[in-house]
Amino acid sequence: AQSVTQPDIHITVSEGASLELRCNYSYGATPYLFWYVQSPGQGLQLLLKYFSGDTLVQGIKGFEAEFKRSQSSFNLRKPSVHWSDAAEYFCAGPSGGYQKVTFGIGTKLQVIP
Amino acid sequence: ETGVTQSPTHLIKTRGQQVTLRCSSQSGHNTVSWYQQALGQGPQFIFQYYREEENGRGNFPPRFSGLQFPNYSSELNVNALELDDSALYLCASSLDRGQGGYTFGSGTRLTVV
Numbered sequence: 001a002q003s004v005t006q007p008d009i010h011i012t013v014s015e016g017a018s019l020e021l022r023c024n025y026s027y028g029a030t031p032y033l034f035w036y037v038q039s040p041g042q043g044l045q046l047l048l049k050y051f052s053g054d055t056l057v058q059g060i061k062g063f064e065a066e067f068k069r070s071q072s073s074f075n076l077r078k079p080s081v082h083w084s085d086a087a088e089y090f091c092a093g094p095s096g097g098y099q100k101v102t103f104g105i106g107t108k109l110q111v112i113p
Numbered sequence: 114e115t116g117v118t119q120s121p122t123h124l125i126k127t128r129g130q131q132v133t134l135r136c137s138s139q140s141g142h143n144t145v146s147w148y149q150q151a152l153g154q155g156p157q158f159i160f161q162y163y164r165e166e167e168n169g170r171g172n173f174p175p176r177f178s179g180l181q182f183p184n185y186s187s188e189l190n191v192n193a194l195e196l197d198d199s200a201l202y203l204c205a206s207s208l209d210r211g212q213g214g215y216t217f218g219s220g221t222r223l224t225v226v
Contacts, residue, residue, distance in 0.1 A: 034214055043117070043203055043217035044156070051212070090155055100169045101146070101211065103155035 004033070004074075004093045006104035013081050014112050021076040021107050023065075023091030033074045034092040034101070035065055044090060050074060061085070086111045115140050117206050117218035125224045126194050134189040134221045136204030144168070144210050145187040147179060148203040150220070156203055162187055163210050191223075199225045 005024045013019055025031055032051045036044040048059025055067040065076045076089060088106045095102035118137040126132050138145050144163045148156035158171035162181035176192040185206070191198055201222050205215035 032212065036217075041219075041222075043119075043219045044205075044215075045217070046214045049214045095158075100158050100161070100171065101215070102158065103148075105155045 004091045004104045006107050008107045010108045012110040019078045019081045023074045031093050035076045036090045038088045083111045119204050119218035123222045130194050131192045136187045138185045138206030139216045142206040144207045146205045147189045150201040194225045196225050
């Protein structure tokens with residue numbers, strides 16, 4: 001089945017350090033992919049999306065992601081993390097059609113002073 | 114532009130009971146998707162409604178049912194509640210089935226005792 005995988009369940013970074021969250025996908029054709037962020041007890045907020053074209057996608061809150069077909073990856077990056085970025089991050093992609101978006105298990109980001 | 118509103122925010126039900134969760138979609142959106150998020154997990158797709166018709170369903174039993182109204186708001190009904198139904202239920206609205214990404218509500222926290 002088509003899916004996305006987030007290999008890191010929990011990541012800790014220092015405030016001001018760079019961040020990279022990993023996402024791998026398994027799709028035959030070029031997928032469309034998303035990154036969402038969820039603060040505790042809240043719904044999910046769309047950070048960015050990729051459909052086609054430029055493989056480097058800019059999102060909100062200073063995040064970007066790069067689609068790499070050769071590595072089947074869509075990693076999320078931020079050059080300098082702020083304490084307010086502490087949250088859970090979900091990669092998502094289609095499964096059996098774009099009406100059925102599948103989410104990864106999530107990566108919980110902790111930011112330390 | 115209004116966001117996605119879900120009600121109630123919290124709910125406690127007894128095993129075997131029935132529950133109805135409600136969702137008002139974002140203005141201009143014609144698609145509503147429902148997700149179940151168990152503690153520590155990513156959201157799991159329940160089903161999607163597009164222009165009042167079911168447009169895809171995940172691996173959930175028939176006791177999970179839904180409805181979308183002419184104003185594109187939606188209901189999720191769960192019959193014969195089980196303990197494992199305890200979760201955060203998320204509603205996401207989108208335009209034209211969601212290829213552009215979803216706008217999520219804050220969710221309804223359902224506890225079955």
